[in-house]
Structure formats: structure tokens, C-alpha cells
Amino acid sequence: MIEELQDYLAKEFDIHFSDPRLLAEAFTQASYVNEHPNQNLKFYERIEFLGDAVLELIVSEYIYKRYPELPQGRLTRLRAAMVCEDSFSKFAKECHFDQYIRLGHGEELAGARQRPGLLCDIFESFVGALYLDQGRPAVEKFVQRVIFPKLDMGWFDHAVDAKTSLQEFLQRDGDVLIEYHLLEESGTENNPAFHVDVAADGQVIADGQGSSKKQAEMQAAQRALKKLRAKK
């Protein structure tokens, strides 16, 4: 399984481990080690401990530099959205890491291979192994492909509030007047519905709906961001 993983990493990411034992350790769960007591195997947890800190720093530095005006509170929220089980487990799936984890039989039967907690751990331990084997530049190259593009794809917009993101996006190169207009208020008292649009310097970009004005505005801002980013 580890040899297949090496081939896959070479083909897909141009990553070649000098010490494949690190890679094996990163993809081995304790349950597998317990089932193979004579093979003197190690499981991923220590490397995961390191990988977690590596990812934390690389992501922190990237968003610190990319958003020079973002205050600390929002940087922290954005980092928390990027460096978390939900994101990392998705990245692990996207990288097909789930296929290469070495699990014990019981864990396999219990469906551990698709458990977000495990997938997240394996993503971190892979990064830890890559860091130990090849240093930070190799991790940066990997992360630039797997994590950072998701920022532009809007994966983490919820963490920074779409209305503020839209404002920052539009006002990058100078002042722009952003207005939200209420187009329609309908529904019942217990089930209200709002329809708004958002305009930049008088030009409507997108509309949004929701059960509160704020929700409708957030949707409009998200849609506007999506349109503007697609144009870039």
C-alpha cells in the first residue's frame, strides 16, 4: 500500500520521499500496528502532532501577508476555518489519502477510513512527514496547490463574513460605494422572506434571498463575490 502511495504521490504531486518509512508512519493507524506486533511499526500520531503546527504556521503566514489590512480577530477566525477537521478531512479526500491509510480490521469494519477525524489526522501527518523528509518548501508547494486556491473559491467566506469580504474585494483599488436595496418583503410574520440586491457604484451585481434582511444581504454578497471572482 505504501509503494502504491509513493507511485501516486510521484505521479500526482511530483513528491518523492527520501525516507519512505516516514510516509509509512504517517499513513498507519495504531490499530494496524497492534495487529502486526512483529513488524516494529510506528503509527501516525507523533508526526501528526508536528504536521499540525507546520500547517498552522504556513497558513497563518500566508493569510497574514495576503490580507495586510485584516485585523487579528478576523485573521484568527479565518485560520480557524482553514485549519480544522472539516477542511483537512475534505483536503485528505480530495487528495485520495483515504485509499492509502493502513487500518486494523476492526477499524476498517467500523468505517474508520471515511471518518473525518481520521482523515484530518492523516492530512496533518502527511504534511508532518513531508516536512521532516523535505523541509518547508516542499510543504509550501503542496499547500499552495491543495489549500490556498480554496480561498479564492470562497470555501472560507463564512469565516470572514461575506459582506466584509465583498467590501474588501471591491475596495482594493480605491473607494467604491456599496449599497444593498430591499426589493421585496413577503411571506408571513412567522415565516418572513426578504429579497435584496447589492450594487457597486450604482451597478447591480447580484441579488439574494433569506428569512431576514441580513441573511438576504449575506447571500447577495456571496453571489456577488462569486461572480466577481469568476471574472478575474
Place this chain on the structure above:
Amino acid sequence: MIEELQDYLAKEFDIHFSDPRLLAEAFTQASYVNEHPNQNLKFYERIEFLGDAVLELIVSEYIYKRYPELPQGRLTRLRAAMVCEDSFSKFAKECHFDQYIRLGHGEELAGARQRPGLLCDIFESFVGALYLDQGRPAVEKFVQRVIFPKLDMGWFDHAVDAKTSLQEFLQRDGDVLIEYHLLEESGTENNPAFHVDVAADGQVIADGQGSSKKQAEMQAAQRALKKLRAKK
């Protein structure tokens, strides 16, 4: 104040900032910025965000490599004891950073300069500024002087359990028989007192007291570690 800080850092740590504005930012609290609205100042929070992640990685990597047998749970506890407000605020005091913080008047009067939370923040922001100005090697040099020696001084022993630390210390170079003996049990039922000693290969190293046998053994282990480390 920042010029004095530069002189101090040069003299005490041989640290010379290329961009003193980073250093100024790292030592400036928001309250000071608010009181000097025309100076276009920045406060430390964004740099602190980065410094926090830098310290997390450097400490993680150090203990990962230094304790190759320590399982993840104990690595995590040790890191939490090292990378925390309590430790960082002490390091900041030890480095006399408290003297150079730029605070607003109100904060000064409220005693913020000695507040552990602020001292911790400033320690992190200093590291963030050093990292931005001179890269990781400069931070490592600083941390090797300010943080890592505390490991040998036993600052973080509580995080890893003194009995286990003693075992690791003594068994570094091979197997050693460690025994705890109960010397005396006294006190009352509601207020018991235990006195134990700890011996390595039959030779008593230290004794300890406590209101439970475990507490007494922990104290004996701590004292033994202290003695053995002092000998090294």
C-alpha cells in the same frame, strides 16, 4: 522607547532589526495608537497572531526531536505547558520586555504593563516581528536561549508527570530499576501524611512528602530530577 529597546536588544541578545517599524508595531498596544491618532501607528495584534504560530511550530519541532519516544498525548501536554500565557508572560518579564511596551495612559494607570495577558501577547508579537524581519534562524537562536533551557530546569515537569520524567531521565542509557519506598504513614484519617523515598538501582536519590502516596512519590521524583539535573 523603541530606540532604547533597539539598544537593549543589540546589547543583550545581539539582535539588530533591519526594519525598526516592525519592532515598534510589536511593542505598541491599541490604547497607545488611539492616543496618538496622527502618527499613523500600528498595534501589535496582527504580528502577535503570526508570532503565536511561529512559536508553536518551533517548540513542537524541538520537543518532537528531543523526545523521540514521547507519545503524542504527552507531547501535546508538554507543548501546552510551554506555549501558554503563564510561560510566555514569564519569559517576557525575564527579557524585560515589560519596560518597553507603549501603552495608553488609561491602560498604564490600570496596571496593564504587568498583566500576564499583555506580557504574553508582547512576547508573541516580538517573536513575530523577529521572524518577519530576520527569518526563522534568528527566532531559533532567541528561543534556544530563552525557552529551551527551562526544559532542563524542570519548568514544565508538571506537564509530563515527574515520575515518568525521572524514569526517562534515568533510563536514557539503559535499564535502571526505580523503586519508591514508603517510609512513614502518619497524620489522621482526614489529614493523612505520607513520606516516601525514591531509589535508582538501590541507591536512594531523594525523598518526598504529601497527603497521598502518589503526591509524596511525585515530590520525590521532582526532587530527584532536580538533583540529577544539577549534577549534569
